[in-house]
């Protein structure tokens with residue numbers, strides 16, 4: 001499998017980083033847009049509030065200016081009438097009439113009065129038995145010195161103690177001499193009531209100050225009845241700053257010194273009179289709708305930000321999952337690759353009996369070059385059609401039925417040599433199957449060798465005693481099934497020891513090998529010649545049940561052994577043999593037959609070596625019974 005480029009390995013985490021960065025930028029842009037929009041809304045709200053409060057200040061200044069002008073006109077009229085009518089103190093009725101006349105024209109005025117040159121009120125409110133004296137009031141001296149109407153600083157009335165301002169004008173008698181003043185008292189309450197009629201929101205405020213900034217009257221929507229600060233100068237720095245730069249009219253925003261409420265305040269100085277009107281709308285009021293916008297837009301922005309962040313997180317989590325799956329897949333692919341490239345297990349994928357893929361291990365195992373097996377029929381790997389058919393039909397049917405199939409069989413290398421292979425298969429799809437092949441040739445051969453060592457005689461390569469016993473058991477089984485007879489012979493060489501003694505052990509071995517070869521040459525394929533140990537051999541002859549036939553064959557055997565044997569050292573030796581044989585049948589026991597043959601052979605040897613003795617089954621049984629009797633007697 002090709003290795004993954006580092007860029008692609010890092011792709012998911014990089015993508016996540018870009019995603020996070022992108023979303024952070026989106027959220028930042030969103031917040032910036034919201035802030036920008038709210039800021040411009042705030043500015044327009046403030047401009048609108050400035051405009052509104054300035055309009056209010058302007059209309060109020062016009063209105064208050066008109067009231068003061070009316071009062072001014074009334075006082076001028078009184079002064080004119082006073083002079084032209086040569087009125088004097090004695091004509092109080094005339095004075096009262098003038099005052100009543102003018103007072104009826106001035107609803108805003110609490111009282112109209114006239115003093116003499118000493119400040120004693122001689123007509124109007126404050127006159128009487130104990131007349132009020134206003135000589136010490138600053139406005140008296142100011143009025144005396146001025147030809148115009150004087151507007152006093154705010155003061156508390158000596159008549160009723162209420163806060164008010166006094167509008168005063170001097171009186172000149174017909175001689176042109178100062179004759180006192182006439183003054184009008186306008187209570188602060190009058191202004192407060194007027195201001196209270198205005199729409200000022202929940203905490204707006206309107207106030208009236210003299211030129212010296214003393215508070216004449218103030219109405220605050222938040223605390224309507226208060227007279228706090230009347231007559232005093234509680235000023236915010238913003239107000240002072242604005243008045244210093246724009247003395248006649250202006251707008252500023254500040255926390256008002258009297259109640260610490262933030263307001264946007266407009267002011268207008270009256271053109272002809274030394275008073276200034278202040279109108280203020282609280283920030284809380286004029287920014288109320290803006291604050292609602294702030295909440296709504298902030299909530300919306302937060303929701304969008306949360307949605308974007310949530311979506312990012314989901315994408316990030318998805319990427320992480322994909323990344324994990326990719327890593328798992330890569331790991332799996334790596335494992336699979338390692339498995340496919342292993343040296344031990346050959347693998348081939350077959351489609352319709354043809355190799356569509358195989359791993360290097362398989363090619364190595366069968367001796368083919370890389371890719372050489374591609375598209376070749378699987379028959380190429382089998383030794384015989386029979387093997388191929390067995391695997392292709394029985395094996396394929398088994399794995400398609402969901403069963404496991406495994407077989408060990410010799411297969412064919414490219415050079416034609418055979419070797420043992422363990423074959424197992426599995427289904428890949430309806431048309432494809434995967435076969436795993438393991439080279440078990442060495443294992444098989446060592447198994448065979450072990451098997452051989454267990455059942456063969458190492459010197460002569462003849463079957464050993466164990467194998468003879470197995471073949472005897474098979475023969476007995478056959479005899480029981482089919483009633484066949486057979487012959488079992490025991491053969492012991494005569495005069496073998498002297499060969500050993502004279503020519504050495506190797507020569508003895510050579511004699512044993514040649515005797516074995518001669519014995520094998522004389523018997524049929526189905527017969528068994530076995531070496532029982534030392535110079536003893538056994539011959540099993542299945543199907544040979546007639547004594548005469550047995551004797552004839554054994555005679556040939558004897559002749560064959562008696563022929564001189566040529567040794568490798570150039571010498572030749574001759575040995576003889578004693579042969580005992582028993583004709584067996586299905587009723588016999590293998591152990592008994594072996595013992596009987598051995599005994600018969602010894603009997604032959606006792607009678608004089610180089611002899612053959614064959615006995616019948618009946619003789620064998622008689623001998624067994626005699627043995628049993630002997631044993632019983634002995635016991």
Ligand SMILES: Nc1nc2c(ncn2[C@@H]2O[C@H](COP(=O)(O)OP(=O)(O)OP(=O)(O)O)[C@@H](O)[C@H]2O)c(=O)[nH]1
Nearest residue numbers: 493494495496497498500505506507508509534535
């Ligand atoms: N060279 C060789 N000698 C063996 C082997 N196995 C046994 N012998 C010898 O074979 C001889 C068998 O003894 P015997 O059967 O008494 O010898 P024999 O001369 O044939 O005597 P009789 O049977 O009485 O005629 C012994 O000397 C064993 O040492 C073998 O594998 N190779």
